[in-house]
Amino acid sequence: MTEHIVKSFDTELQRLDGEIQRMGEIAVAQLEAAMDVLQRRDSQAAQRVVANDDAIDALEHEVGHDVLQLLALRQPMARDLREVYAALRISSDIERIGDYAANVAKRSMVLNQMPVVPAGRGLPALARLAGSLVSEALEAYRLRDADRAMAVRGRDAELDAEYTGLFRELLTYMAEDPRQITACTHLLFIAKNIERIGDHATNIAENTWFLVHGEPPATEREKRDRTSEQA
Amino acid sequence: MTEHIVKSFDTELQRLDGEIQRMGEIAVAQLEAAMDVLQRRDSQAAQRVVANDDAIDALEHEVGHDVLQLLALRQPMARDLREVYAALRISSDIERIGDYAANVAKRSMVLNQMPVVPAGRGLPALARLAGSLVSEALEAYRLRDADRAMAVRGRDAELDAEYTGLFRELLTYMAEDPRQITACTHLLFIAKNIERIGDHATNIAENTWFLVHGEPPATEREKRDRTSEQA
Numbered sequence: 001m002t003e004h005i006v007k008s009f010d011t012e013l014q015r016l017d018g019e020i021q022r023m024g025e026i027a028v029a030q031l032e033a034a035m036d037v038l039q040r041r042d043s044q045a046a047q048r049v050v051a052n053d054d055a056i057d058a059l060e061h062e063v064g065h066d067v068l069q070l071l072a073l074r075q076p077m078a079r080d081l082r083e084v085y086a087a088l089r090i091s092s093d094i095e096r097i098g099d100y101a102a103n104v105a106k107r108s109m110v111l112n113q114m115p116v117v118p119a120g121r122g123l124p125a126l127a128r129l130a131g132s133l134v135s136e137a138l139e140a141y142r143l144r145d146a147d148r149a150m151a152v153r154g155r156d157a158e159l160d161a162e163y164t165g166l167f168r169e170l171l172t173y174m175a176e177d178p179r180q181i182t183a184c185t186h187l188l189f190i191a192k193n194i195e196r197i198g199d200h201a202t203n204i205a206e207n208t209w210f211l212v213h214g215e216p217p218a219t220e221r222e223k224r225d226r227t228s229e230q231a
Numbered sequence: 232m233t234e235h236i237v238k239s240f241d242t243e244l245q246r247l248d249g250e251i252q253r254m255g256e257i258a259v260a261q262l263e264a265a266m267d268v269l270q271r272r273d274s275q276a277a278q279r280v281v282a283n284d285d286a287i288d289a290l291e292h293e294v295g296h297d298v299l300q301l302l303a304l305r306q307p308m309a310r311d312l313r314e315v316y317a318a319l320r321i322s323s324d325i326e327r328i329g330d331y332a333a334n335v336a337k338r339s340m341v342l343n344q345m346p347v348v349p350a351g352r353g354l355p356a357l358a359r360l361a362g363s364l365v366s367e368a369l370e371a372y373r374l375r376d377a378d379r380a381m382a383v384r385g386r387d388a389e390l391d392a393e394y395t396g397l398f399r400e401l402l403t404y405m406a407e408d409p410r411q412i413t414a415c416t417h418l419l420f421i422a423k424n425i426e427r428i429g430d431h432a433t434n435i436a437e438n439t440w441f442l443v444h445g446e447p448p449a450t451e452r453e454k455r456d457r458t459s460e461q462a
Binding site: 061064067068071072075077078081082085088089092103106107110171174175178179181182185186188189192216228 | 292295298299302303306308309312313316319320323334337338341402405406409410412413416417419420423447459
């Protein structure tokens, strides 16, 4: 055995892949944990979720660092270059997903200072759907399966429909009981965070498509949050 | 004159720079236009602002394309590589800023279907501050002036303080007049969009710092939206 093993480009790419899969797993777990502490009204655990976001940020820095090294030392071309490019973009989407999950946990701490509002009942289902979109997008990326990735985009429309329903429901609650306005506003922002997580899952899917095919997916996705267009 | 002029790396970098400056100018103009149509309650003009966002998206694609070409053909190292990396990241921040501006315009159309609410009076000042942060961050990037870039980060704290004040004001309005809840919710989301634009200005500033110094700025910035921590 030689002490120094010359690593192949593939090995380094696998390393990058591993970092991204780890980032993705943490982000999905963070979303689940955030929803869990929200429902259990556990501010101490929420604090830990907020603190854990650092792990995702650190991994994003690592990916950025590795990408720069890889570009400088390996000078990849064509598909290899797209691999590196996609890794960079996808890591940035996962970082945003982590931020949104942390923001859910942060808002849960504010909600714990107020009486329980029943209006947030639709949130766990919304978050489960968003989490499954992220997992599915990451799995499609891991397999470099462009068609599977594109299925995520379709399912994001479901998420947006659910979000829109929840948005209206929360507005109704607020009108019926103005004492719940502050709490419901935080629930609205939590719902919006979850909806945005779905958008980033779609971004991951689109970057996977680009990685495989060398061009962006043909049809522009529709803008999905229709609450910004509706009264 | 020869017909084919071999372009230097610097020339290509200048082209990239030009694309980003153009993206940035459009994004700032889009924010101003969005605030203008919001105040004038002009849904037709708002529709144009929403449509104009495509120009920014197209430029982001161009930057991405040019970056990949530059990496493949020029194989830049060290500072040159960071130039390309920063261009990619900054273009993605500008694209997000454009999205937020378009979302403001979209929500203004919903608001035009409702009676005027006086609660949004603080928004223009908030948007002016956010726009000036973006312009300042882009100017610092253009000059590759890391210290000037870091001043943007400090001023983002001002924006966050203003946002927090506006957030509370809007909640108060909603409690006082529940008929305005839907309108005020859209104003809340508009305020949040503007606050997020400030975050992206800070990202541009931090990427400028990294580009110049080869490492991220020392002190982590504080999380700025304190409304997610407060009742």
